[in-house]
Amino acid sequence: MMRDYTGRISVPMLMRTILFASITAVVTSQIPGLLSLMPVADNMSANLIDPAATGSLPSSLPSTASSPTSAARLTFDGQGHFVGTFSVNGKFIAGMVDxxxxxxxxxxxxAAKLGLSxxxxxxxxxxxxANGRTSAAKVTLSxxxxxxxxxxxxxxxxxxxxxxSTTLIGMSFLNKLSSYSVSDGALSLNQ
Known part of the structure; x- marks a missing residue:
């Protein structure tokens, strides 16, 4: 029991303690649900290690927009990734934005399905x-x-x-957009 300095039970102190414990219990029970809404970093990044040591890659060419207000929206999958169907060189493939x-x-x-030799x-x-260090070939997708x-x-x-194992839609695509943003569990892509 909560007692004040005279040794008597203090109802206001007891009520504040119960209220604080209740709020704490509600907040802590909601944390796992809130964390599941956050995007999970995918460790399958295709990042160039040292372009200077291997010969630099040419910079990205400007994008071509079908219209100045083109937009698309991708939603989270069950694991917090943005996935969708992309048309690459005219062929449809599943991809994950990274x-x-x-x-x-x-x-x-x-690459072979896309007609690349x-x-x-x-x-x-x-x-x-995610599987460690490897080598990659550079291509330009139409x-x-x-x-x-x-x-x-x-x-x-x-x-x-x-x-x-998964096609990653990385920054070489995203940097050619006018903007991209995340809100309400969706990734908005804008040209």
Whole structure:
């Protein structure tokens, strides 16, 4: 029991303690739900390790917008990632937006489906992935479209199939947009 300095039970102090404990219990019970709404960083980033040591990559070419107000919206999947269907070089593929990836990254199998010639792949660029360090080939994709957003001449890296299982839509695509933002559990892409 809560007692004041005279030893008597203090009802106001007891009420404040109960109120504080109740608020604390409600807040702490909601934390897991709030955390599930936050995006989870994907450790499958296709980041170039040292372009200066391997020969620099050319900078991105300007994007081509279908209209100045083009927009698309992607929602979270069950794991907190933004995923969607993208048209790449005219073929539909599933992809996951990864702001931690410097480039769009796809594996050899997806690259072949897009009509890219495996014989032209020069795996000389070192990258870090969830599976460790590997080498990638640099390519330029003619076009990536999602919703009404269309971007041309997007730099990408092709990795071996065992190094990458998911197509990552990285910053080489996102940097060509006028803006992108996250609100209400969705990623908005704007041209």
């Amino acid at each position: 702001t931690g990836a410097t480039y769009v990254a796809l594996n050899q199998s997806v 495996p014989a032209a792949f020069d795996f000389r660029y070192p990258v870090n992935t 076009e990536i479209t999602v919703g009404n957003v269309r971007v041309s001449n997007v730099e990408a890296l092709v990795l071996k199939d065992e190094a990458l």
